[in-house]
Amino acid sequence: MGILEVKNVGKRFGGLQALGDVNLSVAENTVHAIIGPNGAGKSTLLNCLVGKLIPDTGSVMFDGQSVLGRKPYEINQMGISRVFQTPEIFGELSVMENMMIPCFAKRDGAFTPNAFIDMFKDREIVERAEQMLEEMNMADARNDNAATMSRGNKRRLEIGMCLAQEPRLLLLDEPTAGMARADTNNTIDLLKQIKDERDITISIIEHDMHVVFSLAERITVLAQGTPLVEDTPDNIKGHPKVREAYLGETQDAA
Amino acid sequence: MFGLDKKDFRLLLLVAVLVVLAPFLLNPFPEGSAMAQFNAGYPDLMQRFVIFGIFAIGFNILFGLTGYLSFGHAAFLGVGSYAAIWMMKLLTMNVIPAIFVSVIVAGIFSLAVGWISLRRSGIYFSILTLAFAQMSYSLAYSVLTPITGGETGLQPKVTDPRILDGTLANGATPKANLFGLEMGSSFEWSVGGWLFTFNAGYYVAAIVMLVAFYMSIRIFRSPFGMMLRAVKSNQQRLNYTGLNAKPYTLAAFVISGMYAGLAGGLMVAMDTQVGAERMFWTASGEVVLMSILGGVGTLIGPVLGAGAIKYMENILSKINKEILHQWFAFMPDGIEDILVSLVYPFIGKGWHLTLGIIFMLVVIFLPGGLVEGGQRVARLFKRKKPAEDGPDGKTTPAE
Known part of the structure; x- marks a missing residue:
């Protein structure tokens, strides 16, 4: 069983089914990337993990404990830290x-x-x-x-x-969004170093395929609120369904 | 010293010296001279300087550190005042229980108001606090008349029980005191043309103010104070760093409410009467002005702001048309009248206009308030100094 277990999570905003029926298992001490086209529900899923949103259905377990209904600071104290798309510092x-x-x-x-x-x-x-x-x-x-x-x-x-x-789990929401190439590479190096030196599970949401394939050990592809496929980076690269949904337009980046 | 670093200790020492020497510093002009009306060294005004200084120091712990702008702090001042006067009516004319209870009661009241108001932030928080203060004001004026005295307010009466004090001598009136030292008693010292007044009540209030100021420095430098600044800076990051912002802001709210109650209690200790107008929303607005004018989030700023506003309120408002005519008497008649009519709107009852203009100038040109003004002047002098010392001049330590 993984350190993070997401089971049958659904979230609806009015008429929009942002998350359909998401199942996800993140194994301890791995780097797990969640990718998907715009509007696939990546950020909604992340917000459900950290307590910013409460899913309509399903369960989210961290290290055997449910995070649902807990406030963001309580979830953080359980051992989940979050890095934002635009750096949030004081x-x-x-x-x-x-x-x-x-x-x-x-x-x-x-x-x-x-x-x-x-x-x-x-x-x-x-x-x-x-x-x-x-x-x-x-x-x-x-x-x-x-x-x-x-x-x-x-x-x-x-x-x-x-x-x-x-933290035992570090969540990163598009950590290199809007960064120059040099800054992006520095961030990749930093994350690689963190992964090598610490007992830490990293889950990363990312658009940049260069970042994803430099870091990830497992990749989940999300499309229209449901996981399309979950596999190793090598298998994801060649997966026809993924190409169709997502990578078809960005083959060169992969 | 006292757990403060050198810089903060110097600031505290400076404030202490200024406060102790205030009867001299505020009375620079000899009695009877034309400038004597600018003297502020009389007990009533000096007491107000330090009491409103305490009020503003407390307000700054909330507004300056967390950024939560309360528009209802006068309510806590008023509640503290009522609590103090009831202590004087029921227990004793000694100011110690009055001040102590005013802080406690204001603290409890601010806990209730803060608990509800802090559910919202930004403008909604401000409006909630304003609503609470205005409700308190209206209640004090109407249905709570048995407790607050309504329109007439409250004063200690000869017939009050005062269980700790003995019965008053015939014809004696109850006077606020500190173990027999009457708050209203003064020692006057006349030197040459000058008259300096040393008032017992002022020095009691001044000592309380120094303690309040010291505590505010400690809060500013503590991990708690840093968390409050973090609330202002980025509440999102704070939540996702495992910290619960609510109890921090509530604690800051209660602390600043207790400071307001302390100020209210001291007001009663100095001048034994309370009226509901003390809780009116303009009184809440005044402490906001004081903080911004002096410098929000700085240690000394609110005290300076309180001093500046109380000085204008009491000195500018006293200047009338006759005095203006005296000033401009050296001018030819026609021009004298023109000058007087030009200046007249800004003095006397029009002192608010002057305050408004100064406030606007400060907000636009000195967003850091009077403190920033002082820093800019200090920087000007510092830049000149090394040039005079020559290239081998020692570098002054950074402040």
């Missing part, structure tokens, strides 16, 4: 503060009114955040305002913030 805060917040969240939980210590005198948190910044090669930017960074660096920081929580 723009008004410094890079170091950005990194300290997930460290506090990991250690102190969802709410700790810790008002009577100086945050920079909390050695444990400061050391952990500094170590994470080192790992992300961002130690030099420590005191910079996070909003002033390049998009690639914001993405790097966001991924670092997620990793600081030591």
